[in-house]
Amino acid sequence: MLVRVGCRTLGRVSLxxxxxxxxxxxxxxxxxxxxxxxxxxETTIADIAAAADIGTxxxxxxxxxxxxxxxxxxxxxxxxxxxAIASRGPDDGPxxxxxxxxxxVGDDGDDLTSRLAALRLRxxxxxPVVRGRALQLQFDAQREIxxxxxSAFPERLDRVSAAALTGAFVGAVTSALQVLLDDPDQIGDxxxxxxxxxRATDVALTPWLxxxxxxxxxxxxxxxxxxxxxx
Amino acid sequence: MLVRVGCRTLGRVSLxxxxxxxxxxxxxxxxxxxxxxxxxxETTIADIAAAADIGTxxxxxxxxxxxxxxxxxxxxxxxxxxxAIASRGPDDGPxxxxxxxxxxVGDDGDDLTSRLAALRLRxxxxxPVVRGRALQLQFDAQREIxxxxxSAFPERLDRVSAAALTGAFVGAVTSALQVLLDDPDQIGDxxxxxxxxxRATDVALTPWLxxxxxxxxxxxxxxxxxxxxxx
DNA sequence: CACCATAACCGCACTCAGTGCAGTTCTGCA
DNA sequence: TGCAGAACTGCACTGAGTGCGGTTATGGTG
Numbered sequence: 001m002l003v004r005v006g007c008r009t010l011g012r013v014s015l016x017x018x019x020x021x022x023x024x025x026x027x028x029x030x031x032x033x034x035x036x037x038x039x040x041x042e043t044t045i046a047d048i049a050a051a052a053d054i055g056t057x058x059x060x061x062x063x064x065x066x067x068x069x070x071x072x073x074x075x076x077x078x079x080x081x082x083x084a085i086a087s088r089g090p091d092d093g094p095x096x097x098x099x100x101x102x103x104x105v106g107d108d109g110d111d112l113t114s115r116l117a118a119l120r121l122r123x124x125x126x127x128p129v130v131r132g133r134a135l136q137l138q139f140d141a142q143r144e145i146x147x148x149x150x151s152a153f154p155e156r157l158d159r160v161s162a163a164a165l166t167g168a169f170v171g172a173v174t175s176a177l178q179v180l181l182d183d184p185d186q187i188g189d190x191x192x193x194x195x196x197x198x199r200a201t202d203v204a205l206t207p208w209l210x211x212x213x214x215x216x217x218x219x220x221x222x223x224x225x226x227x228x229x230x231x
Numbered sequence: 232m233l234v235r236v237g238c239r240t241l242g243r244v245s246l247x248x249x250x251x252x253x254x255x256x257x258x259x260x261x262x263x264x265x266x267x268x269x270x271x272x273e274t275t276i277a278d279i280a281a282a283a284d285i286g287t288x289x290x291x292x293x294x295x296x297x298x299x300x301x302x303x304x305x306x307x308x309x310x311x312x313x314x315a316i317a318s319r320g321p322d323d324g325p326x327x328x329x330x331x332x333x334x335x336v337g338d339d340g341d342d343l344t345s346r347l348a349a350l351r352l353r354x355x356x357x358x359p360v361v362r363g364r365a366l367q368l369q370f371d372a373q374r375e376i377x378x379x380x381x382s383a384f385p386e387r388l389d390r391v392s393a394a395a396l397t398g399a400f401v402g403a404v405t406s407a408l409q410v411l412l413d414d415p416d417q418i419g420d421x422x423x424x425x426x427x428x429x430r431a432t433d434v435a436l437t438p439w440l441x442x443x444x445x446x447x448x449x450x451x452x453x454x455x456x457x458x459x460x461x462x
Numbered sequence: 463c464a465c466c467a468t469a470a471c472c473g474c475a476c477t478c479a480g481t482g483c484a485g486t487t488c489t490g491c492a
Numbered sequence: 493t494g495c496a497g498a499a500c501t502g503c504a505c506t507g508a509g510t511g512c513g514g515t516t517a518t519g520g521t522g
């Protein structure tokens with residue numbers, strides 16, 4: 001059976017759908033509880049289902065696997081990024097738009113404070129299968145965003161360049177975050193993390209920002225971005 | 232039991248080790264054969280072990296899982312990149328070094344012509360668990376390379392910036408390559424794949440090439456790389 | 463050559479993830 | 493009220509992966 005996501009009667013949320021959403025949330029909560037208490041590998045799907053008062057078999061009509069419990073809002077960030085691209089100003093270049101989209105995604109982290117998000121970060125670093133799933137979701141998101149970016153700048157970016165640009169941005173931010181979050185001293189101060197990410201992305205993406213100033217023809221020693229690497 | 236990799240008697244390769252290497256290769260070959268004939272999900276580990284004339288249980292002393300069969304030379308590319316970093320010239324900056332390292336990794340694809348490599352590319356696009364594993368390996372490789380890059384330029388890159396730079400490069404090339412390989416016309420011809428890799432690296436790394444031509448001062452309309460986006 | 467420590471091999475039994483099937487219950491709607 | 497369809501659930505099954513214990517083969521040593 002496929003996992004339902006929307007409601008059938010568009011104007012009204014039916015009892016069925018409300019019940020379903022409640023059970024779904026109960027599963028996520030129970031999983032978070034058990035993952036924190038017993039560990040990811042030690043928690044079985046049967047445990048989670050029992051804690052949410054459903055049969056083991058029924059679990060699989062809500063989530064396709066144990067990892068999915070950690071990413072219940074899969075494409076929310078993607079939608080935010082796409083919206084940021086859609087609401088671009090007339091003078092913005094591809095890099096500016098993408099930068100703003102990613103900053104919005106990163107800053108909209110009500111995420112970073114929630115218990116599930118913290119647990120997710122820890123399990124991504126700890127459990128290989130979770131990391132694999134996270135990377136896969138990120139990769140799919142990149143693809144989606146790159147497509148919209150190419151559509152937004154049809155005369156300045158072909159599909160390959162848009163993908164490269166998006167991949168560079170996301171890769172820079174992700175890698176910087178990985179190093180920062182592995183340092184056990186940085187944790188607990190979101191402002192520090194954010195500042196370090198900004199600095200690192202400036203270093204990594206300086207060429208892209210310069211290139212997006214004009215259509216890749218003019219010299220641009222003048223509008224150099226704020227943080228070149230130290231001499 | 233842990234999977235053995237080296238030989239004990241350093242000067243000589245013992246019979247035991249030669250036998251072990253032979254069985255290991257037989258497993259990879261049998262797996263490639265069966266994956267191509269029956270598909271990845273349809274092939275069980277028991278099938279592969281039987282085709283290589285070993286017991287099902289013994290398989291797990293050679294590979295930890297079915298995915299690992301597709302990445303038998305896990306860190307060869309990483310070592311190539313690290314070597315490229317180590318053999319840098321005195322005037323090279325971080326971007327040049329990283330650029331050369333990635334080009335070398337892409338070109339050293341004796342890989343790209345082999346049957347296993349083509350199969351791997353197809354399965355990465357097709358089978359989610361394989362894609363997840365590939366991304367995870369790539370992520371670990373990035374981390375390793377970034378560490379060496381930071382060590383090579385201790386006064387110009389901190390660890391976070393090195394990670395961001397590496398992530399940007401690898402992310403750009405990977406994303407560009409993904410778009411190129413998803414076009415269904417390229418498939419089936421190793422030369423086409425190689426051309427796609429070149430084009431992907433060109434497009435993805437062009438901004439850094441322009442930026443690294445001089446110390447960010449001169450115009451670079453002259454040495455423009457072959458594939459800028461269409462006007 | 464004989465011996466022994468060790469590593470590899472392998473069957474067996476087990477747990478858990480995930481799926482197909484069939485029977486039952488519940489919900490929305492006419 | 494009744495009905496069509498969706499959801500819930502148990503059962504049986506396959507396959508991945510692990511732990512254990514017994515057996516065999518190898519390599520080094522006296």
